[in-house]
Amino acid sequence: MNNELREKVCERFCSYYKPSRAGESACLGFLVIQHLAGRDRVIEIPPPGAGQPGAAADRELCGYCGYRAGDCDFAAGIAGAPPCGGFVLIGLLLQKGIVTSAEVLDAARSLHRAAE
């Protein structure tokens, strides 16, 4: 896991982030951002704030995430459970037009295929 990105994404955006478990594997939302940011483009990570989308953002991403079955309260539909920080940030990047949903879903599919 890229430490600078972890600080920018997990620590700032994720309600589930625990510094003591920083070495553990990342959720798909984080991996998609890492994948997109690793290409020949700079993705400026905006600060979290009032513009943050809520849990109503597109859930299609979750369909490719290994945490969906059993480990993600948001994906399980538990009332009030927020999505992971990667999901929140992707929603914000989509809202700002910094990434497109096609890019996000392409990245999610290819990461999912690589993990199989």
Ligand code: SF4
């Ligand atoms: S909200 Fe849950 S299922 Fe969706 S990408 Fe994040 S960890 Fe995975």
